[in-house]
Amino acid sequence: MMMFSLAEKQQPKELREVYQETLMEIMKNNINVVVCDADLVNASGTKKLFETYPDRCINMGISEANMIGASCGMSLTGKIPFVHTFAPFATRRAFDQLYLSGCYQQSNIRIFGSDPGFWALHNGGTHTSVEDLALTRVVPKLTVLAPADAVQFKWILYNTVDKYGMYYFRCPRKSVPDIYSDSSVFEIGKGNVIQEGSDIAIFTIGEMISEGMKAGEILKSHGISATVVDMFTVKPLDEELVKTISRGKKVIVTAENHSKIGGLGSAIAEVLAENPIGAPLIRVAIQDHFGEVGTPDYLKNKFGLDSDTIVKGVLKALNIAV
Amino acid sequence: MSDLKKLSTKIRLEVCKMLKHRGFGHLGGSLSIIETLSVLYGDVMKINPQNPNWEERDWFILSKGHAGPALYATLAVKGYFPLEMLNTLNNNDTRIPSHPDRLKTPGVDVTTGSLGQGISLAVGIAKSFQISQKPNRVYTIVGDGECNEGQVWEAFQFAAHHKLSNLIIFIDENHKQLDGPTKDIINSFDMKEKVEAFGFAVKRISGNDELAIKNAVLEMFEVKDKACCIILDTIKGQGIKYYEMLSDNHHIRFSGESEFQLDLAIEKLKEELEREGR
Structure with a gap:
């Protein structure tokens, strides 16, 4: 049941740190979870994961289409992939893979598209996705999430592990102001x-x-x-x-x-x-x-x-x- | 006639019958992989048609998804579903759509059709078994025309890098794609050299020879530290002279001569099987 309260003080954490820390716990408790990145391990802050779980962390190289496809393949045999790349490459570049290998055949992966919109910052226009929600929203059977802060991001990571399906979530790697208290509980599909x-x-x-x-x-x-x-x-x-x-x-x-x-x-x-x-x-x-x-x-x-x-x-x- | 040859003939017959019933379909690229499917489903693959989702099974991914009719005929002949279901190909609300759909057809492991995507799914599945140290093997057939897709080479790099020796990639080199000969559309040059350069163990064999296919697969079983690729030298429309010679044989709408020849082929294949006592 949804039950949240607002943060009383500000202690914002980088969201990439939240991603890494949360997945570290999740991987410890669930041997089916795998982590994939497309040559952005140093950018997504997942290096520690790759060092701790080298067998279940896969650097796919700069090949996003194959990353989404191969992750979907892994999911068909029981793996639960968490896949990261920048938002434009996770959606625009690998859209048909997300659509067919992912949603059409009902695979089971979580895609983290980082640095959407202006968060591309000094990477500029080529790395800016202002259309990832438009693209993902039109795909049947895809859950599209945009976490507000570190608490909600962490909650999403934890609460999508055991819920079979295709997920896309977008947020910056950097920190954003805290909105929710640590104990907040949310519900996917509810504002x-x-x-x-x-x-x-x-x-x-x-x-x-x-x-x-x-x-x-x-x-x-x-x-x-x-x-x-x-x-x-x-x-x-x-x-x-x-x-x-x-x-x-x-x-x-x-x-x-x-x-x-x-x-x-x-x-x-x-x-x-x-x-x-x-x-x-x-x-x-x-x-x-x-x-x-x-x-x-x-x-x-x-x-x-x-x-x-x-x-x-x-x-x-x-x-x-x- | 060997058992595998007989199985190939049965599958080829069912493909012809189902396309005759439908009136059109991807005949050329279906016929070129029949012997390979026969070896896979008739011999080397660990399968259980009564329990298609058996955990210990080997997986098959038809990356060149337009050859769906060949896979359906194979699955039906092997008993995954009744042969009569083949007559529902591409019907409204069918369980066997032109391109394989794992949610619809018993025995179809993976949904394919958008070229280049099946091979990525296959490398992912093989990687998953490698991570879990499971003995399941993974087989996939990629088209030579499909190799136009950049994603194929992304997946090849991945397979080679991760030394996915539990995966055998067949490239159906039937030398033609939808618009004509591959050498005129996008020349693949020497596919064997290319794949070898990617770091694969590669063998090029005649793709209409069941024994050669089986031996190549057994040879690949011995490879332990490399991804494996078997290049099948085939003919689009393989096994039926008229369609082998027909220049535009990717997708055929049967009428007049092409329909007459299909009827002829069906009769001939039936006779062959009769002679063998089925």
Whole structure:
């Protein structure tokens, strides 16, 4: 059962460290778990795993298509592969393998696509995926997750081990602000209402939850009370929650580190189009263009992925002069 | 006629009958691998048709998935499912779609069809058995046209690097792909040299000779520290002269002469089996 509380203090951990530490425990307890990487072991922080479990850690080399395919093959004989590469290579590059070798024939692997969206940072446009959610969301039988923080990421790693299926999760390797307390329990397919308010609703994923919460605080000073929701399961989407939360709100906002096309905003737009509530929808997301090199602050600012953009959008929709 | 030759004839007959019933299908590439399937399912592979998911079985991956009819005919002849089911090929709601689907057909280990993907699945399965130190062997057939796909060579590198000697990769070198001769589309040059250069133990044999195929497999069983590849020199449309000579024999829609020849082939194959007392 879902039961979470918010973090009381900030002790953010690098998510790659969480990945490595959690898999270390998981591998210790489950001999079927294997870890695969595509020549990014030093980047994903899994070196210790490779040293501790050399037989069950496989560096596939720079061949993502084969990595996804071979991992699916391993899963058909009872292995539980955790596979990592950067988000664009995990999805864009190996899409047909993910689709057919993975989901179509019902394999059983977990794919960690790291550094989505602006998190590609100085790797720039070639390594930036602003479309991984759009691609993965359209694949039947694929669970698509975007953890908000270290606690949720760890929970996902633990709680997908024994649940047969295909999973894609995306998050940065670096640290993000803590949202949840250590003891929090989640449920795949259910959104988490982080804070409740009566006027507007902000649906977010990943590190954008912090921006959503910040926006909620700023809006309070304008007399606007906001509900903020973590929709960490992008697919299957918690449609009931979207409908319940949206009912009676004056503005609905979505915020994500992804293209405006095909991600969380699109998913929620689809629900609201089929269940009209009469309120405007503001999608805070990367517009229809490519990534580029830059620092997080520069890129977030350039793409308009911050609390300011959310606040301005809400105020404009409510005809409130800034 | 040896038992394996007889099995090949039975499988070839069933392929012809099922495509005759359907009216169209991937005949050429199905016929070129019949002798290999006959050796695998009739002799060297550890299988249990009554329990297709038997844990101790050997695995087979038809990476060139469009040759599905050849695999279905083999499985039916071996008793995985009734022969009558072959007549449902590509029917609406069929359990035997043109390309193999492990969720639909008893005995199909892996879903294939998008070329290049089966070989990666095969190396993954072999790697898994290697990790668990299990004795199961893995067999896969890759098409020579399929080797156009870059993923095939990614998987070959992986197999060689990990010394997957529990895996035998057959390359069905039937010298043709959908649009024509491979040498005119994308020349594979000397496939044996290429695969050898990747670090494989390689043997090139005549792919219509059951004994040669069996001996090559037994020889590969002795290889302990290398991935193994058997290149099958075959003919697209193998075993039926008319289709061997037919230039466009990848996917045939039977009518007129091509249908007449199919009927003829079916009769001839039936007679051969009758002579042998089935």
